[in-house]
Amino acid sequence: MSTHSDSVCRQCRREAMKLFLKGERCFSDKCAYERRPYPPGQHGQGRIKFSDYGVQLREKQKIKRIYGLSEKQFRLFYHRAERHRGITGENLLLALERRLDNLVYRMGFASSRNQARQWVSHSHFSLNGHKANIPSMLLGVGDVVEAKESKRNNPHLVEALETSARRGVPTWLELDRDNWRGVVKALPSREELTMPMQEQLIVEFYSK
Secondary structure (H helix, E strand, O other): OOOOOOOOHHHHHHHOOOOOOOHHHHHOOOOHHHHOOOOOOOOOOOOOOOOHHHHHHHHHHHHHHHHOOOHHHHHHHHHHHHHOOOOHHHHHHHHHHOEHHHHHHHHOOOOOHHHHHHHHHOOOEEEOOEEOOOOOOEOOOOOEEEEOHHHOOOHHHHHHHHHHHHOOOOOOEEEEOOOOEEEEOOOOOHHHOOOOOOHHHHHHHHOO
């Protein structure tokens, strides 16, 4: 996967909203978007008018950055969503929500999706009692994610779990804090994804 060498806070400023890419920092007065809520660069405070294509591109970039995917990965998810029954845009978002790294973040075991992806890659968690180190794995109803016992004294993991109450755990997931375990109770519905996302613009972008 490609990496970004610049500050991830610039990505929030570029998309004109908080993407919550830096965990607890995003909730503090150190948040770069709170201090400078305009696009980065010399002309960031100037008047910007997007074409229809520009609006679609920005929406695609925003969702891609929220979930931390490369362009190749995101396009692959889109084409898979296109082949399934139902509304393509909703299929895309619901598939992204089912990724293992996203669920580790949603359950509160990590303060950001980037941190969750790193910990999954380093085998900090098991899935249904088995080794799981592929962040893009898609989970289903009944799947159990558990922090390995040897990793439960990791101070960053402990801190993430303690502060996750600020975000809350989605109703379609169940978290057992005492046993460091999370369960997928149901698949999410579109209404349960509360961040402002206009998936139809992405469909229009790839349909050109």
